[in-house]
Amino acid sequence: MTSADSPAGGRLTGLDTLAGEIVDERFKGLPPDAAGLSAGALAAERRNLFTGGFTTPVLALSAERTEHNLALMEAYSERHGLAFAPHGKTSMAPQLFERQLERGAWGITLAVPHQVRLARRFGVPRIFLANELVDAAALRWLAAELDADPGFAFACYADSVRGVELMDAALRAAGARRPVDVAVELGAGGGARTGVRTEKEAAEVADAVAAAGTLRLIGVAGYEGEVPGADPERVAAWLRRLTGLAAAFDADGRFDHLGADEPIMVTAGGSAWFDQVAEVFAELGGLSRPVLKLLRSGAYVSHDDGLYRERTPFNRVPEEGELRAAFTLWAQVVSRPEPGQAFLNAGRRDAAYDQHLPEVHLVRSARGGAVRRAEGITVTGLSDQHAWLRVDGADLEVGDWVGMGMSHPCTIFDKWQMVPLVEEDGTVADLIRTFF
Numbered sequence: 001m002t003s004a005d006s007p008a009g010g011r012l013t014g015l016d017t018l019a020g021e022i023v024d025e026r027f028k029g030l031p032p033d034a035a036g037l038s039a040g041a042l043a044a045e046r047r048n049l050f051t052g053g054f055t056t057p058v059l060a061l062s063a064e065r066t067e068h069n070l071a072l073m074e075a076y077s078e079r080h081g082l083a084f085a086p087h088g089k090t091s092m093a094p095q096l097f098e099r100q101l102e103r104g105a106w107g108i109t110l111a112v113p114h115q116v117r118l119a120r121r122f123g124v125p126r127i128f129l130a131n132e133l134v135d136a137a138a139l140r141w142l143a144a145e146l147d148a149d150p151g152f153a154f155a156c157y158a159d160s161v162r163g164v165e166l167m168d169a170a171l172r173a174a175g176a177r178r179p180v181d182v183a184v185e186l187g188a189g190g191g192a193r194t195g196v197r198t199e200k201e202a203a204e205v206a207d208a209v210a211a212a213g214t215l216r217l218i219g220v221a222g223y224e225g226e227v228p229g230a231d232p233e234r235v236a237a238w239l240r241r242l243t244g245l246a247a248a249f250d251a252d253g254r255f256d257h258l259g260a261d262e263p264i265m266v267t268a269g270g271s272a273w274f275d276q277v278a279e280v281f282a283e284l285g286g287l288s289r290p291v292l293k294l295l296r297s298g299a300y301v302s303h304d305d306g307l308y309r310e311r312t313p314f315n316r317v318p319e320e321g322e323l324r325a326a327f328t329l330w331a332q333v334v335s336r337p338e339p340g341q342a343f344l345n346a347g348r349r350d351a352a353y354d355q356h357l358p359e360v361h362l363v364r365s366a367r368g369g370a371v372r373r374a375e376g377i378t379v380t381g382l383s384d385q386h387a388w389l390r391v392d393g394a395d396l397e398v399g400d401w402v403g404m405g406m407s408h409p410c411t412i413f414d415k416w417q418m419v420p421l422v423e424e425d426g427t428v429a430d431l432i433r434t435f436f
Contacts, residue, residue: 008126012122022038030055043431047428061419061422063430066096066099066301068323072322076274078104083106087297088119089111092414092435094118094121097124108128111130116142117141129157130296135170157194158183159184159196160196161204167182176214182216183267185222203249220249220265223270230273256288265292268295275316276313298409305327306408307356308323328404334386334398340392341389343389351412352407352408356406359379360402364403365400366400377394
């Protein structure tokens with residue numbers, strides 16, 4: 001891994017191909033009369049989301065709120081001395097990757113091999129794969145990618161001796177010339193997700209890495225979001241196990257092969273406990289080399305109106321700032337079959353529902369276009385293509401547009417291949433392409 005702890009920066013390559021993509025029926029919600037235009041040409045027209053021919057349902061990403069969130073986490077990371085590699089699996093949107101890198105991100109975190117390939121297609125220079133990579137075909141591709149680009153920095157988890165053996169065998173078979181950097185993953189406890197359960201097992205994995213000529217140990221890693229019964233005390237205690245593991249490895253000389261200025265990586269950080277990560281990582285010092293304290297939170301870019309509204313660390317440290325929910329799903333009232341009941345033309349194919357049902361926030365009247373805060377309107381269920389509404393005395397009629405907030409950014413993004421980036425006055429400023 002590169003010894004630099006500065007942000008990657010720079011413009012990604014290939015984004016012009018996204019602007020050149022032809023708008024057609026593959027992309028939900030876009031204007032039918034724009035078919036045949038490129039995405040860049042449609043964005044350049046700066047149409048209004050409500051009057052410019054966009055059809056419902058349509059997902060809108062707030063330009064102002066997205067920019068606010070990007071700036072907030074850039075400032076937070078700098079203030080706490082953290083490098084930032086936001087998890088790209090949230091959006092899978094290269095245009096947002098670029099904005100994250102421009103806003104100081106050190107690199108991008110990803111979860112599975114095809115996501116790494118996508119990021120490399122657009123030139124992301126530093127990637128952390130938050131998983132153990134044991135797929136021989138993927139390792140063959142990775143070896144070729146590392147050999148072809150000396151500037152590409154990559155690292156991944158290792159959490160088993162067997163995994164190390166598989167990685168080593170595949171890389172040897174591929175004729176890899178550059179070693180693959182790995183961080184030993186410490187699990188968050190019994191019954192948690194991946195990662196070794198004990199420090200003894202961590203040392204065994206580290207020994208296996210040292211014995212494999214195709215791999216290089218650069219640090220330790222984990223995910224505090226899986227700590228059983230997570231609360232600030234339990235999370236902090238586990239994070240101190242992680243930093244203690246890094247210190248123990250260093251004391252045992254396990255990082256002596258690194259250059260004198262090459263940092264030891266210590267990485268954690270989802271979107272629910274990054275305040276604890278910042279606090280505990282600040283305690284880490286006295287190692288033989290600099291420490292790259294890498295935070296990986298990804299949901300911040302859009303935030304939400306549910307899961308992370310409830311769990312964001314900024315609820316505990318409001319003086320640090322506030323993330324803003326940036327998504328609104330607009331759907332249209334298509335039926336009022338009974339008093340107290342209405343149906344929208346958006347359902348499970350369009351709205352995230354794995355954590356909470358959508359919340360109705362706004363109503364745009366079909367009679368004149370006035371927008372008002374929604375009161376007395378509740379989503380009670382979702383069918384594939386309908387949202388069921390309970391209407392308690394609210395003025396709502398067929399044809400009205402209804403704006404909803406949703407919970408869990410990862411499952412909001414993944415239902416939409418092209419998302420209008422919308423300014424506060426309704427102007428569509430760009431179209432964000434996702435790849436799921």
